[in-house]
Amino acid sequence: MKNITDTLTPLMDKFRSKTGLTDKLSVVRATSLMDHLDLHINPNLLNFTVRNVESKQTDTYPEWDNYLAYKRLKPNTTYTLTLSATNTNGVKGASARIYCEVWNNKYINKQLEQYFFDADGKKRSFTFTTPEDEGWLYDVMLYAGSMSVNEHKDFMTTYRDCKLEYGDLATPLTKVGG
CATH class of the missing domain: 2.60.120.260 (Galactose-binding domain-like)
Structure with missing residues (x-):
């Protein structure tokens, strides 16, 4: 059975690799940094969604x-x-x-x-x-x-x-x- 550390460690490792940070991150610090990330959204070339x-x-x-x-x-x-x-x-x-x-x-x-x-x-x-x-x-x-x-x-x-x-x-x- 997985515990919370087993779940969060890969997530935090991925966050560090995407941001280029090398120090250990807490959930609180990672959450505060989320506002500064650019989550890329490509424009829709279609003029409809349905x-x-x-x-x-x-x-x-x-x-x-x-x-x-x-x-x-x-x-x-x-x-x-x-x-x-x-x-x-x-x-x-x-x-x-x-x-x-x-x-x-x-x-x-x-x-x-x-x-x-x-x-x-x-x-x-x-x-x-x-x-x-x-x-x-x-x-x-x-x-x-x-x-x-x-x-x-x-x-x-x-x-x-x-x-x-x-x-x-x-x-x-x-x-x-x-």
Whole structure:
């Protein structure tokens, strides 16, 4: 069974390594120093945090019902996409895609990444890097259910806590405590 020292020692060691301090820290001193730490929050490149994507049984291709979440990612740039998803009507999956369909009025159907995951409400993060500038600019697409799976029914996929940010680290939507 762990005691409080077994729990706090690794935490205090991590605090010292992050701050560059070498002396032994008390909980009181570490707490007082917290106000001086810059907890980095990347801006959200998306203009929403919640988005519904609906699929109708009567649609010609319900597996491709999607929402263009972000257009024209920069070349040679690392991004992290964070989100969670839930579905109605018993649909189990969700998906996102980093994709370039048309460039200079020419259909090119160029896929960089595709992510399939359970629509179980759990937050997930996906990191990807766009290629060097090859003349194509990729978009972020969110799909109703799992793309390419025809559910043959009406349903809604709700994406929550959506965030697209620069870099390979998923940071919170808002500043801690703010």
